[in-house]
Amino acid sequence: MSLLEIDGVTKRFGGLVAVDDVSFDVNRGEIVGLIGPNGSGKSTVFNCIMSIYKVTDGSIHFDENDITDHQTHEVVNSGLSRVSQESNPITAMSVAGNIQLFTLPNSLFSLRGGASEAEIYEYAARVDIEDKLQEMPDELPHADIRRLEIAKALATEPDLLLLDEPFAGMNQAEITELAETFRAFSEAGITMVIVDHNMGGLMDLVDRAVVLNNGEKLMEGTPDEVTSDERVQKAYLGTAEES
Numbered sequence: 001m002s003l004l005e006i007d008g009v010t011k012r013f014g015g016l017v018a019v020d021d022v023s024f025d026v027n028r029g030e031i032v033g034l035i036g037p038n039g040s041g042k043s044t045v046f047n048c049i050m051s052i053y054k055v056t057d058g059s060i061h062f063d064e065n066d067i068t069d070h071q072t073h074e075v076v077n078s079g080l081s082r083v084s085q086e087s088n089p090i091t092a093m094s095v096a097g098n099i100q101l102f103t104l105p106n107s108l109f110s111l112r113g114g115a116s117e118a119e120i121y122e123y124a125a126r127v128d129i130e131d132k133l134q135e136m137p138d139e140l141p142h143a144d145i146r147r148l149e150i151a152k153a154l155a156t157e158p159d160l161l162l163l164d165e166p167f168a169g170m171n172q173a174e175i176t177e178l179a180e181t182f183r184a185f186s187e188a189g190i191t192m193v194i195v196d197h198n199m200g201g202l203m204d205l206v207d208r209a210v211v212l213n214n215g216e217k218l219m220e221g222t223p224d225e226v227t228s229d230e231r232v233q234k235a236y237l238g239t240a241e242e243s
């Protein structure tokens with residue numbers, strides 16, 4: 001049984017079909033790339049998984065439980081966490097305070113009670129910002145703000161981490177370092193789905209990739225199968241090279 005099962009998910013916004021009957025599975029321990037040109041529906045799939053959007057049709061199972069349209073805090077409590085494309089730290093709180101917030105119980109029924117200083121240090125250390133815990137978010141360079149967003153997601157102790165364009169705006173050295181960080185997460189037992197509109201470095205990191213185009217699943221396969229597929233090359237023609 002797969003850890004995450006997306007089955008026939010469709011999401012319409014009025015007349016626009018942003019995600020069209022998409023199905024794919026993610027197995028425990030995998031790093032899966034969810035790729036496709038701009039506007040192909042990648043972030044919308046993540047928003048459906050996290051119940052930020054209600055699906056128009058289809059179902060989503062996590063760890064054998066149907067989580068379709070559950071409340072977002074229930075989805076997080078079940079072991080899923082998402083790092084979105086936008087960073088939104090609370091600027092009036094330190095890095096440590098921002099991480100701490102995500103360890104607090106987010107429903108009456110949560111068993112978690114907030115993390116100790118040592119645990120917050122550990123979340124920060126996993127993304128190499130442990131020496132910045134007392135800094136304020138607006139003092140941080142872009143790459144560290146992105147790392148803080150990942151530390152916040154780690155603080156919810158996810159089994160599955162959804163990462164939306166985690167490498168955006170980073171230089172090559174930062175990308176290489178972050179890819180190493182994700183490999184360490186994987187070794188620590190975290191399953192990951194990583195969205196990127198560019199195939200570039202992602203293909204060295206992932207075990208498998210699912211390709212979306214115009215809201216539909218074009219194909220899925222190993223990095224080699226995906227990069228050599230003519231349909232994928234055609235979908236990317238004139239878009240991947242620009243970004």
Ligand SMILES: Nc1ncnc2c1ncn2[C@@H]1O[C@H](COP(=O)(O)OP(=O)(O)OP(=O)(O)O)[C@@H](O)[C@H]1O
Nearest residue numbers: 013016018036037038039040041042043044045197
């Ligand atoms: N809240 C919304 N209301 C209306 N349309 C939306 C909404 N969210 C997404 N869309 C539309 O759905 C389509 C898919 O968008 P989505 O952001 O999922 O694509 P994406 O593959 O993540 O793109 P990018 O790589 O640019 O982030 C686009 O046409 C987008 O304009």
